[in-house]
Amino acid sequence: MRRVLDTSALLSGRQFPGELLTVPEVLGELSRQGVTPQLEAILETQVRVASAGRPARARALAAAESTGDAHRLSPTDLALVALALEEEAVLVTDDYSIQNVGKALGIPFEPVMERGIREQWRWSYRCSGCGKVWPEWHDDCPTCGAVLRTARPGISQGRGSGRGR
Ligand SMILES: [Zn+2]
Structure with missing residues (x-):
């Protein structure tokens, strides 16, 4: 299973199984916050950085506008939604607006702290x-x-x- 990870997912220190992806915008946010050597190693060896093409970006934006989340979503958030859409990946995020738009597009998502809540x-x-x-x-x-x-x-x-x- 592919997973698209947002900034908080990568900062959580959790190990996620399967193929992991994120967007360049997240790398920018991480480098502004300071990346630990452990996270840097994970980013280099386990996470593929990709950007969705225009059609997926346009669909993500249209969905955000239709659900009323457009003004709450950053360019990073929209890029994550678009990538999950294009890659048919699970979106790992605790952000309700991202989850809401993901739902509208039929993107499955997982909360970052799912294990802590379920178990x-x-x-x-x-x-x-x-x-x-x-x-x-x-x-x-x-x-x-x-x-x-x-x-x-x-x-x-x-x-x-x-x-x-
Ligand atoms: Zn005793």
Whole structure:
């Protein structure tokens, strides 16, 4: 699957699977904010930079005008929408206006922080003495008084996520 990443997606530090693309305008925004060596390595090795052609750009602009988002979208945003349209890619963004225009064009999108929202981490605490696992933190183990350590987190699914998509 191809993904078109916006600036916040690239700055998130998340690893995205599949073929990754972005637009030159995003590289410009990133260089203004300062790029870490890690991000620079990702940009050089994993992300293809491309621009959509005129027809896709025109369709993106027309869709933005029809949904009323045109004035909220930057040239970078429109370039991202156009590239996702042309490449038939998933658009990775948390920007509602971009998502809205993407929807109007039938472009699938993913929020940048999707995992954080869908899967809630639930930490647990294991006693270094008796080994009992506690779902909540205690200064000392209520059973034996030894120190608790943070255990590998489990994933509790479906808690607090009313988002069905
Ligand atoms: Zn204990």
